[in-house]
Amino acid sequence: MSEKTLIQAELEAREAMVRLGASLFQRGYATGSAGNLSMLLPDDTLLATPTGSCLGELNADRLSKVGLDGTLISGDKPSKEVSFHLSLYLNNPECKAVVHLHSTYLTALSCLEDLNMENAIRPFTPYVVMRMGKVPVVPYYRPGDRRIGEDLAKLANGNRAFLLANHGAVTLGRSLRDASDNYEELEETAKLIFTLGDRRIRYLSEEQLAELRR
Numbered sequence: 001m002s003e004k005t006l007i008q009a010e011l012e013a014r015e016a017m018v019r020l021g022a023s024l025f026q027r028g029y030a031t032g033s034a035g036n037l038s039m040l041l042p043d044d045t046l047l048a049t050p051t052g053s054c055l056g057e058l059n060a061d062r063l064s065k066v067g068l069d070g071t072l073i074s075g076d077k078p079s080k081e082v083s084f085h086l087s088l089y090l091n092n093p094e095c096k097a098v099v100h101l102h103s104t105y106l107t108a109l110s111c112l113e114d115l116n117m118e119n120a121i122r123p124f125t126p127y128v129v130m131r132m133g134k135v136p137v138v139p140y141y142r143p144g145d146r147r148i149g150e151d152l153a154k155l156a157n158g159n160r161a162f163l164l165a166n167h168g169a170v171t172l173g174r175s176l177r178d179a180s181d182n183y184e185e186l187e188e189t190a191k192l193i194f195t196l197g198d199r200r201i202r203y204l205s206e207e208q209l210a211e212l213r214r
């Protein structure tokens, strides 16, 4: 890629991140300064949301640019949580962007006792299976604990969505839009789980799941 195309691609990436942050904030997926986004740039560095920033008011010129080893290249200091995003980029070749939010329904789901740690969402609609497959759970650690990243590194390969116990959720994707679409699908599914409540759910059968995975 020529120097000029690289600069243009980075400008577009910065604008896309500001737009997506505002959209997520306006639709209630993020509140206050919670949540963070990152995406891979064509020169293999990361663009990420700064520490303490509100997703609704991101500034394209101040977004953090960091190396895949976590060192700051330019812009404001990245969110502390970006360190666990790095685990996903380094351990899943499909990962080109990461969305991490504390949205209401996924965070509520992450607080339930007896979650299946291998897959927190037993499929009852096709969409999570088709977009993401399983949703493994990272046990609770205090915010900023490096074990969040260590556990995600182990789970990264082959997975696109993760629940962080008593905290929120993380999704990855082939683009920032794809990672966000995955997150939104996951949040809608968590909302359905609480909407269904104690009613008996007709889960998809093994045969129906096999058909979706094909």
Ligand SMILES: [Zn+2]
Binding pocket: 035, 081, 100, 101, 102, 167, 168
């Ligand atoms: Zn968080």
